[in-house]
Amino acid sequence: MRLPTLKWTGDALELIDQTLLPGELVIERCEKVEEVHEAIRRLVVRGAPAIGVAAAYGVLLAARAAGNVSPEEVRNHVARAADYLETARPTAVNLSWAVRRMVRAAEEKGPSAQELYGRLAREAEAIADEDRHANRRMGKFGAALLRDGATVLTHCNAGALATVDYGTALGVVYAAAEEGKNISVYVDETRPLLQGARLTAWELMQAGVPATLICDDAAATVMAQGRVDCVLVGADRVAANGDVANKIGTLNLAILARHFLVPFYVAAPLSSVDFDTASGADVPVEERTYEEVTGFGGVRTAPPGVGVSNPAFDVTPARLVDAIITEAGVAKPPLGPALAALKDETDRSAV
């Protein structure tokens, strides 16, 4: 039985420490908002949807730590925790989306501090539940794009470990497999942090989906050999026009896919679509430490003092994206209007 990526125990958030996989399976217990912040920053928990849910529980821990105070004080703690958690990582929009939902849940004046805490707990749980639900729905919509016998190329980890459960891009693979289709997956190792080699290969093996690990450098070769039916990745943030910010190397794959006329699909919940960001040019891209590039598993691989550029994400323009699979349906080009229509539909059905 698979352990959950994250779990709320009633007084703490438990996370699989993804920095140690697949070598060690260690559960990290966060009892304070600071520990959640650190867990997000250190990539103990990663993947846009999982970060969002973890941050929501981080806000809840801050409200819990406030103790026996006035409702106004709880609201202050919640607002400060939200601002603080947003600084943990800049690119995945789910982080800000989730903590803002928590702030809104605490907004209404009137309830006692204890009632407010109850509302916050229910909101965090709702965010987690919606993620589970969205992944299943994405899986169902996306599976229709995969023929029996298809081979998918994926990058980084957009699986169960990137979400509360099931996954976005890998959720689509799992759903197609559950429908009885034979699906196999090429897994890009995804330098610098090897989420493909460490997490995606591990997840797929556990799920019994045939997986072949390749270096990122081999992606063009497997496409040139006609061995890839589609590229399928997740997203950290989709701009209103359909530009996709995702793990560094995604843009490479999108360009290769277009060159070889291989469809390029993105699976992302609507919580990853930032309708307030017009295009990918406006998405903040996190630059991470040079040490991720100058070493490998604790082994130094580059000469000391070498200059390094280490952007953690890149932006794939909408024109290279053939479909964005959401929980409300599949957006096809033109992606901007298609995403807006799916959002409107969802908002209307929620009223």
Add this chain to the structure above:
Amino acid sequence: MRLPTLKWTGDALELIDQTLLPGELVIERCEKVEEVHEAIRRLVVRGAPAIGVAAAYGVLLAARAAGNVSPEEVRNHVARAADYLETARPTAVNLSWAVRRMVRAAEEKGPSAQELYGRLAREAEAIADEDRHANRRMGKFGAALLRDGATVLTHCNAGALATVDYGTALGVVYAAAEEGKNISVYVDETRPLLQGARLTAWELMQAGVPATLICDDAAATVMAQGRVDCVLVGADRVAANGDVANKIGTLNLAILARHFLVPFYVAAPLSSVDFDTASGADVPVEERTYEEVTGFGGVRTAPPGVGVSNPAFDVTPARLVDAIITEAGVAKPPLGPALAALKDETDRSAV
């Protein structure tokens, strides 16, 4: 002062052990042909031109080990050593080109065993000298393609460490810098064996050329940002039609470069052009051990038992190559006829 990549001492071939760079600078001494074979196989020495020269000295060591025998016996030893060394690595054509030259040098009947040995020693030295000379000429021709202030993106190591001295692609960079141009280089780390991070970054820093190390995954991003003036790589084998077999990941860069309208240049001596191989489809591509992909430096990064595909090279079709810089001049499309003309010219001037 830089140590030479390889050095003949009169009774042994000394090689910088490139598997240990940049952490340790260790010289490996080969006194037997078997040791040269193993050094090539283990990538102690790598890079098409350097492999060729090392193999030539490997043949010489075999002739030397034959001892006091008949000229016919020396020829037999040379032929066996040539066949044996050719099995060390399949893709770089310089290996076979160099050992065949050694076999031809021993062919003429008449001379004594000692005279034959002298001829072989002179032939090996000639192969090494021609490589030095070719790199300088490539540098001169290629430098004309680089404007002052240009930024080059390179992959793997096509530098002094891949040759007897100076380098092919990096030779072009060094020559442009010697002409007073400001040249800076983006260095792809080049998974799985990180020759970019370990060797190219080290070489460029030693040469005082500004270098920025990036993950292979970041190549599209730096091109998208307009920060790359050209891509410049070496080659392990160029087919007669101009298709280029080179380190895995080269094809990715060629496709990205075409997408962003960035010129894609290859620097390779005519000894890397295989006029007997019609196209890239006929080039044998070495598949190396899965262990290069599932770990690094002794650290395991992927789950045990995962399937792996690890082709060491890929083939870039001639239509994606804007120029091949050789020691006889720069071949421009159509590359097949242009390369044939440069070869004819060289053969005529050698007569």
